[in-house]
Amino acid sequence: MRISYSALETFKRCPLKFKFGYVDKIKTPKRKEAIFGTLLHSALKILHEPGLMIPTEEEILKYISDNWDAKIYTDEQESALAFAQAIKIMKDYYAKNYPSQFNVVALETLFEAPIQIGQDLHLITGKIDRIDKTPEGLFEVIDYKTSKKMPSQQAVDKDLQLSIYHLGVANRWPSLAKERRPIKVSLYYLRHGEKLSSARTARDLEAITEEAIKSIETIKQAQQAVKFDATPNPLCDWCEYQRLCPFFKHKFKEVKLFFNDQDVKALIGEYTKLKDEVDERDKRLSAIKADLSKFMDQEGMERLFGEDGYITRSAIQRFKYDSETLRTILEPLGRWQDVLKVDDMKLKKVAKELPPDKRAKIAEARQVDKEYKTLALKKTTKKK
Numbered sequence: 276m277r278i279s280y281s282a283l284e285t286f287k288r289c290p291l292k293f294k295f296g297y298v299d300k301i302k303t304p305k306r307k308e309a310i311f312g313t314l315l316h317s318a319l320k321i322l323h324e325p326g327l328m329i330p331t332e333e334e335i336l337k338y339i340s341d342n343w344d345a346k347i348y349t350d351e352q353e354s355a356l357a358f359a360q361a362i363k364i365m366k367d368y369y370a371k372n373y374p375s376q377f378n379v380v381a382l383e384t385l386f387e388a389p390i391q392i393g394q395d396l397h398l399i400t401g402k403i404d405r406i407d408k409t410p411e412g413l414f415e416v417i418d419y420k421t422s423k424k425m426p427s428q429q430a431v432d433k434d435l436q437l438s439i440y441h442l443g444v445a446n447r448w449p450s451l452a453k454e455r456r457p458i459k460v461s462l463y464y465l466r467h468g469e470k471l472s473s474a475r476t477a478r479d480l481e482a483i484t485e486e487a488i489k490s491i492e493t494i495k496q497a498q499q500a501v502k503f504d505a506t507p508n509p510l511c512d513w514c515e516y517q518r519l520c521p522f523f524k525h526k527f528k529e530v531k532l533f534f535n536d537q538d539v540k541a542l543i544g545e546y547t548k549l550k551d552e553v554d555e556r557d558k559r560l561s562a563i564k565a566d567l568s569k570f571m572d573q574e575g576m577e578r579l580f581g582e583d584g585y586i587t588r589s590a591i592q593r594f595k596y597d598s599e600t601l602r603t604i605l606e607p608l609g610r611w612q613d614v615l616k617v618d619d620m621k622l623k624k625v626a627k628e629l630p631p632d633k634r635a636k637i638a639e640a641r642q643v644d645k646e647y648k649t650l651a652l653k654k655t656t657k658k659k
């Protein structure tokens with residue numbers, strides 16, 4: 276299999292988005308955030324292009340200005356704001372990163388990270404924004420980011436993309452691995468002018484290879500079974516396939532939907548209202564229970580009488596057993612397995628503390644037992 280890093284990452288987040296983009300190859304217009312990022316990446320490529328005259332700051336800013344596409348923004352004001360941000364980012368970058376101080380080895384270069392599964396060789400491919408050779412003789416992979424949030428150092432140390440880049444660079448120059456020369460991997464956050472760097476140990480790379488193997492196998496299984504589940508995640512707000520996704524397509528439906536002659540939107544309105552009322556009543560019920568209990572404690576009573584009936588307080592006991600004693604009784608009767616049941620919640624808690632290989636084995640042992648659908652309400656604030 277030959278798969279790009281971004282396809283792999285997309286599948287991990289949402290198999291359905293992977294299907295839309297990489298199996299069905301559905302083309303969608305690029306989002307404005309992506310266009311913004313691409314323009315900055317092109318400007319940085321021009322800035323660091325080796326062997327050419329170093330462009331002046333004015334030339335770089337003119338490049339941004341000449342290639343600015345105001346039409347992708349909702350209105351002039353939004354475009355002006357984004358343009359000002361792009362200019363500020365480039366000015367700050369230029370001041371901090373004058374190109375002559377770097378020894379750039381490659382720009383926007385393609386890579387292949389080989390992953391061997393049995394007899395099959397798979398290739399994870401991608402594009403690295405920049406590779407430098409540092410004054411200490413290290414190779415440094417740099418990926419530019421335009422996101423507003425900066426991750427923690429811990430997240431950078433675990434970042435899958437940087438690990439794959441490391442594998443790609445080591446594959447391109449095998450002598451680096453042979454000479455055991457470390458490779459520096461960095462993310463440059465353009466909006467903040469901050470570079471976060473990390474390195475990968477041999478153990479990290481083994482773990483990442485194992486993770487990649489599992490991901491490739493899961494993708495192959497999904498392709499064979501033609502089963503790509505929609506998986507809502509924090510990046511859904513930026514997903515270009517919302518109109519096709521079962522979790523979002525209703526939002527885009529223009530024709531009025533009717534269900535048993537009732538407007539679905541009206542049903543949702545009623546559902547929301549009823550849910551509020553139920554929540555309110557539950558809250559009041561809890562408060563009444565607490566007051567009655569207090570009164571019972573105060574008066575030493577366990578039953579209280581009203582006009583319509585009476586309320587009795589009783590203790591509910593939950594028991595736990597000595598499992599060894601139970602086992603000696605039930606096992607000879609062949610009934611021990613009948614009372615054993617793995618508690619999913621407890622297992623998740625325990626698994627979090629286990630090493631990655633054990634977690635992976637637990638994940639492999641997992642099977643869907645029952646599946647049912649529930650309705651969950653998330654209120655959205657109405658635009659004024």
Ligand code: SF4
Pocket residue numbers: 289291292505506507508510511514515516517520521522523
């Ligand atoms: S909107 Fe979210 S759940 Fe739907 S396809 Fe896109 S990423 Fe997947």
